[in-house]
Amino acid sequence: MPQGIKYVCLSSALALAACTGSIGSRSDLRGDDVVNDTIAKSLCVVDTPIRRLTRFEYNNTVRDLLGDTTKPADALPPEEEVAGFNNQAGALTSSDLLIEQYMKIAEAVSARAIEDLQTLLPCDPVLDGEDACALAFIETFGKRAFRRPLSPSEATRFKALFDWAVTDANLGRFEDGIQLVIEAALQSPSFLYRAEQGDETPVEGDIVPFTSWEMATKLSYMLWNSMPDAELFAAAEADELRTQDQIAAQAARMLEDDKAGDVIRNFHTQWLLLTHLDSVTKDNGVYPAFRESLRPLWKEEIERFIEHVILEGDGSLQTLLTANYSFMNEDLSSFYGEDVLSPVSGPEFQRVELDPSRRAGLLSTAGLMAMHANSNQSSPVFRGKFVREQLMCNTLPPPPNDLVIEPPELDPTKTTKEQFEEIGSNPACSGCHTLMNPIGFIFEHYDGIGQWRDQQNGKDVDATGDVVQTDDIDGTYDGAVELAQALAESSQVQECVSSQWFRFAYNRTVTQEDSCSLEQLNQVFASSGFNIKALLIELTQTNAFLYRRAVEPNSDETGGEQ
Amino acid sequence: MLKGTIFGGTVAIGLPMLDAMLPRGATAQTGAGPKRIVFWFTANGTRQDIWSPAASMDLSTHSLHAALAPFAQKLIFLDGVDQSVAYDSIGDGHQTGMACLLTNAEILPGSLFCEGSCDAGNAQYVGWGGGQSVDQYLADEIQKDVVTKFKSLELGVQVRNASVWSRMSYSGPDKPVPPREDPNQNFNDFFSDLDSDPFALQLIRRRRKSVLDAVMEDHAAFQQRLGYEDKQKLDKHLQSIRDLEGRLDVSTSFGEACGKPELALPGGSYEQNDMYPVTGKAQMDMLVMALACDLTRVASLQWSRSVSGVRFNWVPQTLGEGHHGLSHYGDGDANALADLLEINKWYSEQFAYLLGLMDGVQEGDNTLLDNTVVVWVNELGKGNTHTRRDIPFMLAGSCGGYFNTGQHIDFGGEPHGKLLVSLAHAMDKPVDTFGAPQYSQGPLSGLT
Numbered sequence A: 001m002p003q004g005i006k007y008v009c010l011s012s013a014l015a016l017a018a019c020t021g022s023i024g025s026r027s028d029l030r031g032d033d034v035v036n037d038t039i040a041k042s043l044c045v046v047d048t049p050i051r052r053l054t055r056f057e058y059n060n061t062v063r064d065l066l067g068d069t070t071k072p073a074d075a076l077p078p079e080e081e082v083a084g085f086n087n088q089a090g091a092l093t094s095s096d097l098l099i100e101q102y103m104k105i106a107e108a109v110s111a112r113a114i115e116d117l118q119t120l121l122p123c124d125p126v127l128d129g130e131d132a133c134a135l136a137f138i139e140t141f142g143k144r145a146f147r148r149p150l151s152p153s154e155a156t157r158f159k160a161l162f163d164w165a166v167t168d169a170n171l172g173r174f175e176d177g178i179q180l181v182i183e184a185a186l187q188s189p190s191f192l193y194r195a196e197q198g199d200e201t202p203v204e205g206d207i208v209p210f211t212s213w214e215m216a217t218k219l220s221y222m223l224w225n226s227m228p229d230a231e232l233f234a235a236a237e238a239d240e241l242r243t244q245d246q247i248a249a250q251a252a253r254m255l256e257d258d259k260a261g262d263v264i265r266n267f268h269t270q271w272l273l274l275t276h277l278d279s280v281t282k283d284n285g286v287y288p289a290f291r292e293s294l295r296p297l298w299k300e301e302i303e304r305f306i307e308h309v310i311l312e313g314d315g316s317l318q319t320l321l322t323a324n325y326s327f328m329n330e331d332l333s334s335f336y337g338e339d340v341l342s343p344v345s346g347p348e349f350q351r352v353e354l355d356p357s358r359r360a361g362l363l364s365t366a367g368l369m370a371m372h373a374n375s376n377q378s379s380p381v382f383r384g385k386f387v388r389e390q391l392m393c394n395t396l397p398p399p400p401n402d403l404v405i406e407p408p409e410l411d412p413t414k415t416t417k418e419q420f421e422e423i424g425s426n427p428a429c430s431g432c433h434t435l436m437n438p439i440g441f442i443f444e445h446y447d448g449i450g451q452w453r454d455q456q457n458g459k460d461v462d463a464t465g466d467v468v469q470t471d472d473i474d475g476t477y478d479g480a481v482e483l484a485q486a487l488a489e490s491s492q493v494q495e496c497v498s499s500q501w502f503r504f505a506y507n508r509t510v511t512q513e514d515s516c517s518l519e520q521l522n523q524v525f526a527s528s529g530f531n532i533k534a535l536l537i538e539l540t541q542t543n544a545f546l547y548r549r550a551v552e553p554n555s556d557e558t559g560g561e562q
Numbered sequence B: 001m002l003k004g005t006i007f008g009g010t011v012a013i014g015l016p017m018l019d020a021m022l023p024r025g026a027t028a029q030t031g032a033g034p035k036r037i038v039f040w041f042t043a044n045g046t047r048q049d050i051w052s053p054a055a056s057m058d059l060s061t062h063s064l065h066a067a068l069a070p071f072a073q074k075l076i077f078l079d080g081v082d083q084s085v086a087y088d089s090i091g092d093g094h095q096t097g098m099a100c101l102l103t104n105a106e107i108l109p110g111s112l113f114c115e116g117s118c119d120a121g122n123a124q125y126v127g128w129g130g131g132q133s134v135d136q137y138l139a140d141e142i143q144k145d146v147v148t149k150f151k152s153l154e155l156g157v158q159v160r161n162a163s164v165w166s167r168m169s170y171s172g173p174d175k176p177v178p179p180r181e182d183p184n185q186n187f188n189d190f191f192s193d194l195d196s197d198p199f200a201l202q203l204i205r206r207r208r209k210s211v212l213d214a215v216m217e218d219h220a221a222f223q224q225r226l227g228y229e230d231k232q233k234l235d236k237h238l239q240s241i242r243d244l245e246g247r248l249d250v251s252t253s254f255g256e257a258c259g260k261p262e263l264a265l266p267g268g269s270y271e272q273n274d275m276y277p278v279t280g281k282a283q284m285d286m287l288v289m290a291l292a293c294d295l296t297r298v299a300s301l302q303w304s305r306s307v308s309g310v311r312f313n314w315v316p317q318t319l320g321e322g323h324h325g326l327s328h329y330g331d332g333d334a335n336a337l338a339d340l341l342e343i344n345k346w347y348s349e350q351f352a353y354l355l356g357l358m359d360g361v362q363e364g365d366n367t368l369l370d371n372t373v374v375v376w377v378n379e380l381g382k383g384n385t386h387t388r389r390d391i392p393f394m395l396a397g398s399c400g401g402y403f404n405t406g407q408h409i410d411f412g413g414e415p416h417g418k419l420l421v422s423l424a425h426a427m428d429k430p431v432d433t434f435g436a437p438q439y440s441q442g443p444l445s446g447l448t
Helices: A012-029 A055-066 A096-120 A130-146 A152-167 A174-185 A212-223 A230-237 A244-255 A258-271 A274-279 A294-312 A317-322 A330-339 A366-371 A380-391 A416-424 A427-441 A480-489 A491-506 A512-527 A532-538 B066-074 B093-099 B134-143 B183-191 B198-223 B228-246 B273-292 B334-359 B417-426
Strands: A207-209 A325-328 A350-353 A464-467 A475-478 A547-549 B036-041 B075-082 B153-157 B170-172 B298-303 B372-377 B393-396 B407-415
Touching: A055 A096, A055 A258, A096 A174, A096 B183, A096 B198, A096 B228, A130 A152, A130 A174, A152 A174, A152 B198, A174 B198, A212 A230, A212 A244, A212 A258, A230 A244, A244 A258, A244 A532, A258 A274, A258 A294, A258 A491, A274 A294, A274 A366, A294 A317, A294 A325, A294 A330, A294 A366, A294 A532, A317 A480, A317 A491, A325 A330, A330 A366, A380 A416, A380 A427, A380 A491, A416 A427, A427 A464, A464 A480, A475 A480, A491 A512, A491 A532, A512 A532, B036 B134, B036 B273, B066 B075, B066 B334, B075 B417, B134 B170, B134 B298, B134 B417, B153 B273, B183 B273, B198 B228, B273 B298, B273 B334, B298 B334, B334 B372, B334 B393, B372 B417, B407 B417
Parallel strands: B036 B298, B036 B372, B075 B407, B153 B298
Antiparallel strands: A207 A547, A325 A350, A464 A475, B075 B393, B372 B393
């Protein structure tokens, strides 16, 4: 085969245009600086597409519905992943394989469920009669499975299935009938999809609020990634999820539950790309201290730290980004060496105090530093890209097509920074790389596995970098501790975090219509001292959450079969 | 144990269920088995500089393909076939390389996939692939003649996240088809009803039918309140249930070569990087058995995905980085070239393993390999330029004598849509074009 033509780089003008063009886009989202206390209900309301449960949500839901902790949905194909998250309504499609596996896991879950029939039933089939007990089960179970009372025709359908099973020659037992009801319910769209269609009476125009049943479901899937609990169901039954205060009170209660911690972990795993940690490998010739058993420790440190700050600590974004404490066990603490001022012993993770001149918050964790590095050296490009994209919500275009990308080879006479400076100064590449590399240089005290270094290749590490083209933190920084302070106070970062939560919590990307909801979120986030819990509660108070546009009735000409 | 030969002539009689176990519409025939088509995907381009064979087709000393030497006369190497449509499409090199590969269609505009921030005002979004892929087209067509247990089987090895970078099969525009990645699950899904009591199987089918009927009634009621787009989504879901129900009666047809494969299954660790070879082998073993049992006529095996970051810790290495990183070094980097040689050689060895299994299944006078065309595809030509020209396409097996194998052809820049047309013709579906018509005017010449 002939060799491809080698294009080394684009013209600098083109590269610059590509980068600066996308950097400015975020400001398009901003409305006026004045935030209205009362946003007209006609603003910031969009359609809410139906969304099927993710695997995580399915697993949580059957745990809460039937006590099934086997994580059956792990057998389903992975979610379509967009905008950095796997729960985006527009992207989740179905496929033949998905439907086939829904059937199989429903069979397995329902078979396990009837093993403990007593706890499942609200009645006694012997004392109350099998028919009456089946109907009672269908009503109570159906309400929890569908997250609303069943319609009479739904109840009739399930009863007919029960009757079929108990009269079939080869089945015939009461519990066979119960099993089939569960099996069918778990494959019903009312279980698999969230379709909050809104109340019938508009508040104005075509803007409708949600019924209390729908609101219970919205709250529980947003804050727990699971079905409502008994208290939410009781509130729905009493129609007490109508006012903003009622909703906020439930949200505050829900955040105290362990299930909220699972959601916070789920969010950060996706936002910070933590699954990448599972496959980090390093060149042991360069990093003899690396071993695969470090990966879960790195991950656990990050998760413990985040959960502690948000759920038990002061909850603030600043603390997440700048705290000089963390959670480690003996193994991890000795890996960090003298950066840990209060080393711990034993396999349990405990709080440790860190050298505040070396470590500050999330970004300087060994896990994130190791993840954003090559196997044999640190990577200023990856680290800068991570900060730009995940924390500052910048968009960096991928390297142009037909570009040969050559990372610098290891040069034992130079520091990593010196090598990357040579590459970055190439005018063809500098358009985008001046946005990434200098931020990455600021992390140069952390080597490719996140350990502190003062020297590299016999030279002093230079961890200074010029940060440019930001909203509010342009300047020269020396070391990650300095940068972390600046990032923590940057409104660009604060707004980026709230928009990441917006996408995750609302299961969709931000649109132009969301500007006033975002303004409201950002204002409350700021006035709470950038408290993540306050942000989560406020996510239940926006028009984007409280209302939707009424569904236009779908007539038969679209070709559906009834 | 039930034994017999489906395509070899005799069928063991003795169980009343046997007719029902044949694929619907299939007849026990003497001579050759049915035609099958299998797609085999590897990522990040190849070593284009050394990929082609010598004119003699002697592969015994070939630096990449020596393992394929025993099958040289059953292969066709295609040089100079370009993914031309990818250059018209929106999307980056890997996205277009992947989504256009089997569709010959441009990627749809959309707001799904982008780099970094995905807030409003970003012009770099793309959607899913924009057409039905040729494997799914053929699967649909074949099902008009014969209902197999699976319309098609898509197998994957560590494909991981679902995105436009990781899907090559599409049941239609905007409808990606996920591969089956868990070999343990596949074993149950494919083979659990082999050897089972026919009456137990019948009960399972009856039950499933009752449940699915109830679920479909539920769908009808659920859809009444939905808006147009939501309804489209649910229609597709409902269609899949209908399809599933339609296949409940189809069971595995037993043949001499068909039985439960004995496998070294990787357990729960199939997603771990270093289980890649073990997982791949289990998937290949099951794929061949699924074809031998006629569970399907259309299949694919997708190794990883475009931008594959697999670390090939089991081959000799110099740099030891992930595949995608390695594929981006310059053409003059001897270390990277050495590692890329080892990676692509390893893939060629796996291909040889698959072909060996298939060639060992006798079907009348032919082998399963002879009755099949296995198509090796890649989203790129070469990784460091993201070129989608000169894709390293290879065909193995003659598809029941349709292809004239044992040759190496340089097409000098023909669009790959013509290859897709050729494949449809080989499977007796004489389409004029496939996907973008301007890039698929008839089949490639010289293949038959």
